[in-house]
Amino acid sequence: MWKQKSQLTEVDSPEIEEAAREGKEVNLDPATELPAPTAEEELAAETAEQAGTGATTEAPEQTELDQLKAERDRLLDRLARLQAEFENARKRAERERAEYREFATGSVAEQFLPVLDNLELALKSTGSEEQLRSGVSLIVKQMEEILEKMKVKAVPTVGEAFDPRFHEALGTVERDDLPDQHVAEEIRRGYKIRERLLRPALVRVAHNPKQVDE
Secondary structure (H helix, E strand, C coil), rough: CCCCCEEEEEECCHHHHHHHHHHHHCCCCCCCCCCCCCCCHHHHHHHHHHHHHHHHHHHHHHHHHHHHHHHHHHHHHHHHHHHHHHHHHHHHHHHHHHHHHHHHHHHHHHHHHHHHHHHHHHHCCCCCHHHHHHHEEEEEEEHHHHHHHCCCECCCCCCEEECCCEEEEEEECCCCCCCEEEEEEEEEEEECCCCCCCCEEEEEEECCHHHHHH
């Protein structure tokens, strides 16, 4: 250690240390070259510099992270809102479909109520068998008129060529007065609405031996 102008400075020089022990004043020449720093001193200085640099870059990185978190929160909130809107729209559509089905069913049922009333009157009737048959025929005609208003029509059968799209064959009968593979008998009436089949007609198909032999 050496003393100069009341300030203590550490200098790694044997001559200066010896002069300081003897109490002599040592004048340093500004041009005098000081010893080079050791590897440990350079490493310590570099570490301190990197630490200082890291402290300056930490703030911008933290700001960017906060911005990403905020953007993530906004996207999650938007996603939650979209999911809620989609669920509400789905429930509203289901409710509207259910209401429409109820309205359509009610409209159809309302048209058949007079038919039901006439059937009940027929059951309470004390007239003859012929009168009862006539009354039931009128009820059937009334129901056919209602179905026609709804675009529901019976599938043509007897005399028509067998069509598997609208007919269901229960068997065949030999008939020489009808073309082969034509409907000879109707077992149960079939119905279609416009061109869409509601149920097929149950029929028996004619088998004409004369046409087969020819």
